[in-house]
Amino acid sequence: MTVESTAAARxxxxxxxxxxxxKKPQSAEPQLVQxxxxxxxxxxxxxxxxxxxxxxxxxxxxxxxxxRRFDAEATALQRQGELGLWASLLGQEAAQIGSGRxxxxxxxxxxxxxxxxxxxxxxxxxxNLLGMFRGVNxxxxxxxxxxxxxxxxxxxxxxxxxxxxxxxxxxxxADSAVIAYFGDGAxxxxxxxxxxxxxxxxxxxxxxxxxxxxWAISEPTERQTRVPLYQRAQGFGFPGVRVDGNDVLxxxxxxRSALERARRGEGPTLVEAFTYRMGxxxxxxxxxxYRADEERAxxxxxxxxxxxxxxxxxxxxADEAFFTALDEESETLGKRVREAVRAMPDPEPMALxxxxxxxxxxxxxxxxxxxxxxxxxxxxSAEEGK
Amino acid sequence: xxxxxxxxxxxxxxxxxxxxxxDPKVLIMGExxxxxxxxxxxxxxxxxxxxxxxxxDTPLAESGIVGTAIGLALRGYRPIVEIQFDGFVFPxxxxxxxxxxxxxxxxxxxxxxxxxxxxxxxxGIGAVEHHSESPEALFAHVxxxxxxxxxxxxxAYWMMQQAVQxxxxxxxxxxxxxYWDKGEVDTESIPGPLHRxxxxxxxxxxxxxAYGPMVKVCLEAAAAAQEEGKSxxxxxxxxxxxxxxxxxxxxxxxxxxxxxxxxxxVFYGSGAEIAARITERCFYHLEAPxxxxxxxxxxxxxxxxxxxxxxxxxxxxxxxxxSLAF
Numbered sequence: 001m002t003v004e005s006t007a008a009a010r011x012x013x014x015x016x017x018x019x020x021x022x023k024k025p026q027s028a029e030p031q032l033v034q035x036x037x038x039x040x041x042x043x044x045x046x047x048x049x050x051x052x053x054x055x056x057x058x059x060x061x062x063x064x065x066x067x068r069r070f071d072a073e074a075t076a077l078q079r080q081g082e083l084g085l086w087a088s089l090l091g092q093e094a095a096q097i098g099s100g101r102x103x104x105x106x107x108x109x110x111x112x113x114x115x116x117x118x119x120x121x122x123x124x125x126x127x128n129l130l131g132m133f134r135g136v137n138x139x140x141x142x143x144x145x146x147x148x149x150x151x152x153x154x155x156x157x158x159x160x161x162x163x164x165x166x167x168x169x170x171x172x173x174a175d176s177a178v179i180a181y182f183g184d185g186a187x188x189x190x191x192x193x194x195x196x197x198x199x200x201x202x203x204x205x206x207x208x209x210x211x212x213x214x215w216a217i218s219e220p221t222e223r224q225t226r227v228p229l230y231q232r233a234q235g236f237g238f239p240g241v242r243v244d245g246n247d248v249l250x251x252x253x254x255x256r257s258a259l260e261r262a263r264r265g266e267g268p269t270l271v272e273a274f275t276y277r278m279g280x281x282x283x284x285x286x287x288x289x290y291r292a293d294e295e296r297a298x299x300x301x302x303x304x305x306x307x308x309x310x311x312x313x314x315x316x317x318a319d320e321a322f323f324t325a326l327d328e329e330s331e332t333l334g335k336r337v338r339e340a341v342r343a344m345p346d347p348e349p350m351a352l353x354x355x356x357x358x359x360x361x362x363x364x365x366x367x368x369x370x371x372x373x374x375x376x377x378x379x380x381s382a383e384e385g386k
Numbered sequence: 387x388x389x390x391x392x393x394x395x396x397x398x399x400x401x402x403x404x405x406x407x408x409d410p411k412v413l414i415m416g417e418x419x420x421x422x423x424x425x426x427x428x429x430x431x432x433x434x435x436x437x438x439x440x441x442x443d444t445p446l447a448e449s450g451i452v453g454t455a456i457g458l459a460l461r462g463y464r465p466i467v468e469i470q471f472d473g474f475v476f477p478x479x480x481x482x483x484x485x486x487x488x489x490x491x492x493x494x495x496x497x498x499x500x501x502x503x504x505x506x507x508x509x510g511i512g513a514v515e516h517h518s519e520s521p522e523a524l525f526a527h528v529x530x531x532x533x534x535x536x537x538x539x540x541x542a543y544w545m546m547q548q549a550v551q552x553x554x555x556x557x558x559x560x561x562x563x564x565y566w567d568k569g570e571v572d573t574e575s576i577p578g579p580l581h582r583x584x585x586x587x588x589x590x591x592x593x594x595x596a597y598g599p600m601v602k603v604c605l606e607a608a609a610a611a612q613e614e615g616k617s618x619x620x621x622x623x624x625x626x627x628x629x630x631x632x633x634x635x636x637x638x639x640x641x642x643x644x645x646x647x648x649x650x651x652v653f654y655g656s657g658a659e660i661a662a663r664i665t666e667r668c669f670y671h672l673e674a675p676x677x678x679x680x681x682x683x684x685x686x687x688x689x690x691x692x693x694x695x696x697x698x699x700x701x702x703x704x705x706x707x708x709s710l711a712f
């Protein structure tokens with residue numbers, strides 16, 4: 001189906017066929033790896049190739065559709081007051097599913113708070129992600145069950161945790177790899193720069209996967225950097241590559257390649273997935289205050305799901321029955337998530353004092369006892385009232 | 387021989403050596419901790435004996451040191467990181483407070499963060515700016531952290547062992563001006579739990595509460611007071627978080643007068659917390675208000691002024707007199 005190019009000397013960094021397409025809004029198109037155009041055409045790239053079966057292609061499509069459906073349900077649940085907040089991944093499905101499906105089970109993921117698609121790929125139950133947004137916990141899933149660390153809210157901190165974890169992987173002599181997710185805004189954080197330094201000097205098996213979704217709440221990427229983000233890697237001594245973040249095939253191929261490089265002991269890679277945050281930063285945000293509708297419309301034409309659907313239809317890799325069945329599966333998922341969230345109980349008051357320390361703490365013990373007595377005093381007065 | 391006389395620095399070195407020797411998951415990380423053995427030589431010879439994979443010279447980035455230590459801990463390692471000086475910890479403060487302290491709780495107990503952060507702290511060594519500070523209250527205030535400081539060689543040895551074995555993150559403040567003070571260390575007998583205070587000197591008229599570098603000053607003050615016929619007890623807290631309030635209460639009830647001494651600024655310092663707890667627990671036993679002696683609410687001064695800033699023998703005795711005269 002796909003033919004890998006062997007013309008190593010020739011290195012066009014973009015899909016050659018589509019550069020003059022009428023829909024392109026910008027004159028200076030960034031250099032990026034692309035294997036599936038916005039119009040759903042398969043193109044080749046000299047450095048990255050991929051050969052997937054029809055079933056695998058349908059699998060990626062299913063992942064993206066279900067992730068988007070879950071995300072839409074979560075946004076709706078926030079609007080209904082069931083969640084306090086939601087950070088939508090709308091538009092970033094290809095970046096997350098492509099990179100997420102490149103991972104092996106024994107690889108380890110350090111996400112931000114928006115990696116719902118990656119969580120899906122890791123087998124984390126979507127309803128687990130909603131606890132923190134409902135306010136019943138701060139995450140609380142077992143990171144080691146799916147090798148998927150808790151969401152990190154402080155921007156960029158997790159890149160250092162990923163680097164340290166990867167240093168440990170190397171010490172253990174394992175051939176697994178670690179992937180750290182972050183965004184264009186995080187690229188300005190000192191912790192991200194320090195993680196680049198540490199991973200480079202220790203040659204840690206980590207992939208830095210930056211989803212450049214063009215906006216850090218209201219600040220455009222130009223407020224974070226004067227050079228394309230993937231070029232940052234060069235100064236630290238490891239390769240950087242920009243990939244079409246709305247092209248699930250390219251994201252899969254590029255991440256796979258970076259992970260393989262890490263496994264071979266060749267150190268970190270920075271992948272910049274050039275994508276777009278179609279929705280608001282979170283449900284508390286109002287993007288109409290800082291960005292133009294035309295920009296969103298231009299990116300809508302590059303939708304990650306639409307282009308794969310076009311390709312699946314044109315190539316005959318999926319039939320109508322597949323799409324119909326997937327629609328039904330989506331609705332079932334939405335219903336399951338809705339019901340699970342509504343049934344999610346508030347924690348018991350005494351849970352306040354759980355897990356502050358692993359080995360216990362006399363101060364917490366004292367305060368727990370005081371609080372328990374205080375709580376019990378209401379029970380006493382309730383008894384008296386009877 | 388089980389009992390040896392050694393300096394606090396040597397006791398720490400021996401304790402770290404034992405930790406590396408006992409548990410292959412223990413790592414030492416920090417700036418200049420390898421070949422140099424640290425600027426205070428606390429890790430002297432450890433890289434030579436345990437290799438660069440266990441005793442790791444890091445880039446000069448404190449947030450990076452603690453952040454990667456967190457990742458290593460998640461992988462199953464037990465990193466002991468060195469922050470070169472007290473005043474250099476703040477680039478790592480975010481990783482310590484927002485990540486290290488909270489991660490066990492936010493995972494509902496499913497991950498553990500056995501990281502020890504060693505910080506040489508305190509003044510009195512004639513150093514330049516940012517090399518003499520006492521930021522312990524800034525860490526003690528943070529739930530999820532444990533904060534300790536030894537005052538003598540035996541505690542340096544054993545408290546380090548206990549800190550390394552703790553499944554919680556421990557901020558280990560080392561009284562740098564006492565590094566070369568010698569004391570007996572029994573390497574075969576654990577003195578007691580990590581977070582328990584000990585009575586360094588018995589007395590009946592007044593209690594001095596101190597930890598780390600100020601214990602020695604308080605012992606000297608108690609000896610001087612003895613010559614004037616005053617019986618002063620000295621309680622060595624050893625742990626600033628949690629604090630052994632039971633031991634403080636017991637001593638306060640016995641003497642009725644308490645003076646808390648620390649190098650850190652008095653304002654919002656640990657003395658404030660101790661004074662508040664004493665009034666809550668044994669108000670009617672008190673013969674005088676709890677007094678505090680510590681640094682002033684000014685930036686740490688240049689070296690030629692630090693003797694005026696730091697609590698010394700005379701300032702402690704002045705507070706003792708004021709309390710007894712109340």
